[in-house]
Amino acid sequence: MKTESTLEKILASGNLAVTSECGPPRGAVPDKVKEKAEMLRGYVDAVNVTDNQTAMVRMSSFAACVIIKQMGMDPILQMVTRDRNRLAMQADILGAYAHGIDTMLCLSGDHPHFGDHPQAMNVHDIDSIQFVQMVHTMREKGTFQGGDDIINPPKMFIGAAANPFADPFELRVARLAKKAKAGADFVQTQCIYNLDKFETWMKGVVDRGLHEKVHVLAGVTPMKTAGMARYMKNKVPGMDVPDEIVDRMAGVPKEKQAEEGIKICVESIQRLKDVEGVSGFHIMAIEWEQKVPEIVKKAGLYPRPEIA
């Protein structure tokens, strides 16, 4: 094992891993973090904690991770290159590791244009691949990005994002290869609705043997309403929602749409389980964490394996 990460152990055991996420509150409300995390207890192997997602200020991922860690659960520290330079990032990684956080996700982050502080300067001192490389160097060489030795280097299990649906499509397998080369241990993908396209991408991944270098966790998000399906199809960059999904959501009465959304999500997981190279699932139930247990159970991913 490269780290103490529970997620690493689950993946190494050959079980399909399950992760979900918790968006920290827009205020100093620790109980909100606990409430969200508690809903996921026992149903997921680790909980992603987002870092100022959609470029809106929230409680820091680091602080919320500590709260979740103290609850005896396994948080995944998300960190974006948008808000911090390499000094701040490495400082927070040391701090997080000192609190027992051993798994992280390295991202570039949504542009401030989308958020509540569009006036803010975006940092982008390093990009997401250089970020993965930096955390990998900290772990494997025990040195900072600047070259100095670290006392007790943090051993992070390193995650990154992959979006098989963004353009140019032909570059998307190569982009994963680059993240693997930089030292990523796992990736969590963008929400998958276009399963055919995902399978095409996954075939490219398997053909190059990349699935043996980096674990691919397939991302899924249950839709609450037909409106949400339309919004994701038309307004969210890098999202691919086929018409048939929108039509299916719109085809049931409003009060049944949430149920239909869960059904689609569970069916997707069932189909993706058989796709070669898929190592697990990342269930992003946005402000709908209470539905994760139901999805995990219906998808046959419960109970979660006990790994010491």
Added chain:
Amino acid sequence: MITAERKPLEEIIDSVKPFQRILLVGCNECVTVCAAGGRKEVGILASALQMNFMKAGQTIDIKELTLERQCDPEYVEELSTHMDQVDAVLSMACGCGVQEIARRYKDKPVLPAVNTKFMGASERQGVWAERCQGCGDCLLGLTGGICPIARCSKRLLNGPCGGSTNGKCEISPEVDCVWQLIWDRLKALGMEDRYEDIMPAKNWQTGRGGGPRKIIREDLAE
């Protein structure tokens, strides 16, 4: 070139209000090419100011001049004969020109009439776009002659983010995804394999990260 856009007239009027006699100075270089602060724009601004002050029942004395280069002490010296007849200078050059005048004429207020924007190129008549951020360590040889530092909204050096859609950036359908452009160009050049080389974290010391920069050419410096 360095591109600029004239400030809104109201802002310029506000800034010159405290003064009676203004020296309005254009520049014959970049700001002339991007039609922001050359001889022609100096004339237009002078007329607009005169008209506005007249309408308000006030007067303003404006002397118009356009220098060959405002960022060069040799040309800025040409203003010296006018300085004792004016209360302030209104510069239509980029920020470099404004500062050169301020440096030379220490007792005269210098006001900017344009907003300096970026180092860019002309895309078509009337359209200029950012091309370079002067990072001090050019990597265009690795990226097919297209700069991701200046032209990627997230300054990504290793490929497109997950927001690239139909060749456009996630921040706006008006903005090209520079990594789509780079990829297309690498393909056209038969250099696709370059893409998987990881570009290491950039050393920003050669850029603004290293503090204000200076070039000293020993062979030319006096």
